[in-house]
Amino acid sequence: MPRFHVNLVSGETFVYSQEDLRALKTAEEEQQRLVHKTTLESIPEAERTQEMLTFIPAKFHFVELYEEDYLHELENRLKTYGLILKAIWWQMVSCSISLKMR
Numbered sequence: 103m104p105r106f107h108v109n110l111v112s113g114e115t116f117v118y119s120q121e122d123l124r125a126l127k128t129a130e131e132e133q134q135r136l137v138h139k140t141t142l143e144s145i146p147e148a149e150r151t152q153e154m155l156t157f158i159p160a161k162f163h164f165v166e167l168y169e170e171d172y173l174h175e176l177e178n179r180l181k182t183y184g185l186i187l188k189a190i191w192w193q194m195v196s197c198s199i200s201l202k203m204r
Contacts, residue, residue, distance in 0.1 A: 103118070103187075138157045
């Protein structure tokens with residue numbers, strides 16, 4: 103189940119762990135750095151300003167969808183009623199996707 107919703111320069115994505123979130127942030131910054139370098143190289147040297155030479159990465163926007171401890175507690179409560187959280191979550195996501203497609 104995804105733990106984070108991330109808005110990247112290239113679009114939205116879901117991330118499943120903190121390690122993957124850190125790796126995605128690093129990869130996103132490297133991609134932005136490459137785009138900055140390519141753009142800078144396309145500008146004649148005489149026209150470059152000091153501000154252009156400074157790379158400033160775009161903010162890394164993400165939302166933590168749940169806190170892990172709270173989720174485990176909720177899963178245990180639902181089990182007492184014979185419910186499985188992942189199945190409930192997947193039904194909600196599937197419904198949301200079908201509504202977006204309409």
